[in-house]
Amino acid sequence: MSTLNGEYREFHLGNGLLVSLNTIPTNTIASRLSVNHGTVHELKGEEGFSHLLEHILFKDGTHKHFVEESEAIRNSLGKFEPATGLDRTSFPAGIIPSNLELMLEYLSGIVFTPRFDKGIFLAEKAAVIRDIADERSKPYYKDEKEFNRALYGAHPYNQDVFGKATVIRSAKIDDLRDFYSRGFHAGNAHLILAGPLPENVESLIGKYFDNIPGGEPNKFEFPPLNPLQKNVVLERMAKDLLDIEEREESSAFLNLGLVVPPYNSEHSDAMAMIGQLLISYTECRLFRKLRGQDGNIYDINGGYRGTYNKGIIEIFGKVKALNVSQVVDSIFSEFQRLRQEEVPESELRMITDYLDYNIKAELETSQGHVKAIGRKVATGLTPNMWLDKMRGVTPEQIKQAAMLYLPESRENGRYVLLIRNPLLEQ
Known part of the structure; x- marks a missing residue:
């Protein structure tokens, strides 16, 4: 695996x-232990168990290192940030080389021989319930949920990793042990x-x-994402976005989603390049067009995402609320441009040079290598x-994919559009 610049x-x-x-030859060691067990493995009545379990494993200590000593170990590791995912729970860490054996011992203990201490269990139940409440209290929570339901439907990608407070509140410690x-x-x-x-790293692991x-192994196989059947436009009042000093300068939040092919399928490479052209690289087309158009945006984000057996082009960001319709028209005009015109080879070379730089920069760090290996x-x-x-993606392939998957127009296309606008008339 020489492309990872090391002895793999x-x-x-x-x-x-x-x-x-x-x-x-870096100065630090990065690690990640991941277990293929997450939100999608929860049964009915277990919503949030993976979230709670991650909290407990993080705080619980080991049979050798109880809570106080475990806190000292975590503080010495440099970086240790467990995370709950849809199909896995991850325990990434960053350490100085002299702490490698301590980290391996500690990681093995908390992940594979947990104590399930009752006090930690009760404390982390309360913390997770607070975490869920904080998430639900965000002003965009309801609108984001509605957008995701329209775009993803019943696909497992749309499962909530936070879980349900009612489930967490009634959970028993034996329920967590079973999960x-x-x-x-x-x-x-x-x-x-x-x-x-x-040199002895393999014996230390053993x-x-x-x-x-x-x-x-219990790796979850995600089903394909169903194509959209129509366009869905969600316009919602967003008082939290109002500029209280200059009302006419208020921003609206816009999120546009398209269903396209997932990774490793026909046209997926072309769609990935379309994502770069539109939104992902530094001087992407939408940034140039919208930034220079009466100051309608400061920044815009999104791109192509093809993991979990779902393909999505997503474009989102804050735009000038008074001109939100103009911004949407501009986005669709760029769709039309890709459907009608072949992309210059010079523009594709700029993008691949940009990608090449990002790869090389990522592989200069131990953390970047862990991500690349994953x-x-x-x-x-x-x-x-x-x-x-x-x-290897050609202008002809990009145009063909654009014709197949980018909307023909605002009126004739399949997409989901959310506009959170503080100036929306009630």
Whole structure:
């Protein structure tokens, strides 16, 4: 795997744990232990269990290192930020090389031999309920939910990783133990390490992970996202966006979503390049057009996302509220331009140079290597393999994909558009 600029090896322990190692000359070591068990593995009545479990594992300590000592260990690791995901729970860390063995011992303990301390359980239940309440209190929460329902429907990508407060409130510690037991084992996990790894790194991993019980992998297979059947326009009042000093300068929030092919399907490479052209790279077409058009935007975001067996082009950002319809017209005019005109080769070269820079910059860090290894295991592509695919996209392929998947017009197309406007007339 020379495209990752290091000495890469990948193997399984006897219990099934997948291990990926990359020795590179950085000053720090980055790691990530991920378990294929997350929100999509929750049953009815378990909504939020993966969220709560992640909190408990983070705070619970180990059978060797109780809570206070575990806090000291976490503080010494440099960076340790567990995260709940749709289909996995991740434990990424950043450390100085001298703390590698301590980190491996601690990580193995909290993830695979948790204590499920009752006091920690009750405290983290309260914390998760507060986290859910904070999320629901955001002024855009209801509108965002409505947009996602219209775009994703019943696709698992639309499941709420925060969960339900009513479920968390009534959860018992044995309920969490049961949920944990269904997915947390070595055969369902992946350990990545990148940085100045010692020669004995494999024996250190074996010392702390060889005795973890194995099991069958339980990776969730996402179904395809259903295509949209019509356009859906959601216009909502957003008083939180009102400029209280100059009302006419208020911003509206705009979010436009299209369903397109997911990764590794026909036209997906062309759609990824369309995402770059429209919105993702520094001088993308929409930024140039809207920034220079009467100051309608300061910034705009989005792009192509093809993971979880769903393909999406999303364009979102704050725009001048008085001119929101003009901005939407400009977006659709850029769709038309891609449908009607071939993209100059020079513009494609600018984008691939931009992507090449980002890859090289990412691979200068141990954290970047961990991310790249994770993507390689998930997709089979190293960063340079993916870049070669982008370099192979032709103007003809882009135009063909645009004709197939970009809306013909505001009136005749399948898309979901959310406009949160503080100047909307009631």
